[in-house]
Amino acid sequence: MAGTGTDLNRLRELNSLSIVRALRGNPPSTVTELSARTGLSRPSADVMVKALVADGWATVVEPAANSVVGRPARRYQFRADAGHVLGIDVGGHKILAMLADLDGTVVHSTRVAVTPDADPASRLAAMDTVIANCLAETGFSGDDLWAITVGVTGPVDETGRTTLFTPLPGWTSVNPAEHLAARFDAPIRVENDCKLAAVAERWHGVAQDADDIVYLLAGIRTGAGLIIDGTLRRGYGGAAGEIGALRQVRWLGAPAHLQNCPGLPESVAPDDAAAWVFSAARDGDKAAKAAVRRYVRDLAVGAAALVLTLDPHVVVVGGGYSRSADIILEPLERELQRLCLRVPEIRASTLADEGVALGALRLALDEVDARLFTTSLPAPLAPPAG
Known part of the structure; x- marks a missing residue:
């Protein structure tokens, strides 16, 4: 039975979405490559991608000037801008x-x-x-x-x-x-x-290979972010992972071990105390090494609770103290071995202080994907001149 006009329009829209998904995140592609990725016939892929160019979702990438063997296939690229x-x-x-x-x-x-x-x-x-x-x-x-x-x-x-x-x-x-x-x-x-x-670590950080992640914020403040089966867990009221609110976990007072380290010069500001202690510990200062041990022991209590509950693939240590991962990670692993049935991989974040903003970008992109690249594809707004 012949389809209605509405059915045909919907089919064209779904085929356009398939081409967009095949273009995004890939180098410039030929119609043949797009046909293979989407399962569309080559003529259909050709019609769809040309329509996307006309609508402003794709651009034609001209062949290089040194292409001398025959006529190179035209390539198309998603207009990310x-x-x-x-x-x-x-x-x-x-x-x-x-x-x-x-x-x-x-x-x-x-x-x-x-x-x-x-x-x-x-x-x-x-x-x-x-x-x-x-x-x-x-x-x-x-x-x-x-x-x-x-x-x-x-x-x-x-x-x-x-x-x-x-x-x-x-x-x-x-x-x-x-x-x-x-x-x-x-x-x-x-x-x-x-x-x-936590989202940023899975997107662009050290946990891109993991679907089950515990992110530990280690700094003046201690916190956690959880990703389970590839999905960010917020909890019913948005408080998932906030086990630091339980005093028995000892996260609230953990940074004080570093800030109150014996021998800490009075000239060192509170925000810089941990960096001084980590540096002194590297140099073998006994008081500093003891302060680090006490801090890690308290950090491990909450980390172990999350590991035992979730059994993650990876624990990522981020926050300001992650810059001293060479001092923290090994004793943290020892503590987790003592407290946990199975110890996951422990990795230090490499995103410095950009992780939160990067994770925010990822969620914003997810919003765009859900709104534009899932069920419909309206024409994009024209980009600014230049």
């Missing part, structure tokens, strides 16, 4: 914004320093400044943003607030999504920073 997403890390000491195209390539990043005791108005103003600078320095406007994700400290509920707790002064009263929605039409999502860092 058709739209952009923004990931923002609103932290205690900094606010970092990263702008990426639809392939996830970071095209620009901007940051400003903030003080840990900054009030909500000051922190929001700093966030607005970072976003404005990021757009101005790239020549984009708010209309060029297709999705925005903001990472904040503390468990995030379904409204985007951190109502349970957060170390950011007054931040429980702030709704970042509502604040940004007054200026941007793009979908806005707010998520916990540890959870975003």
Whole structure:
């Protein structure tokens, strides 16, 4: 029985989506290659990709000037610059914004320093400044943003607030999504920073080969992000992984072992105490080595609870203290061997302080994928001139 016009239109749309998925993340491709990847006939793939070029989703890549043998096959490439997403890390000491195209390539990043005791108005103003600078320095406007994700400290509920707790002064009263929605039409999502860092490790970090991941934030603050079967776990109220709230886990006081190390010079600021202790421990200082052991012992209690509960493939140690992984990882593994039935691989993050913003980008891209590349494919907005 012949299909209706609506059926045919839907079939064309699904075939276009198949071509887009075959183009994204791949080098420029010929029609023959696209046909093989999608299962479409070569004539159908040819029609679909030409329509995508006309609609602005793909471009033709001209053959190299030195192509002299016959007429080279025309190649096509997904137009990743058709739209952009923004990931923002609103932290205690900094606010970092990263702008990426639809392939996830970071095209620009901007940051400003903030003080840990900054009030909500000051922190929001700093966030607005970072976003404005990021757009101005790239020549984009708010209309060029297709999705925005903001990472904040503390468990995030379904409204985007951190109502349970957060170390950011007054931040429980702030709704970042509502604040940004007054200026941007793009979908806005707010998520916990540890959870975003876990997402970043699986996307661009040291856990790209793993589907079950425990991310440990090791720093002045201790936290965790969980990925199970490749999916970020938020929990019913957004508090999954917040076992540090249980005092018996000993995460709340773990950094104090480093900050109160005997022999720590008075001239060393509290934020720099851990770096001094790790350096002294490398040099063999007995008090520093003992402080590191006590810190790792407390860190391992919560880590072991998560490992025994989830049996992950990988434990990733991130946060500021991960820069001293050479001091932390080996004693942490020994503690886990003592406490756990099976010890997963323990790896140090290599994303420095960009993990939260990168994870925010990934979630923003997921929003675009779900909205545009799953069930429908409207024509993209024209990119800015130049």
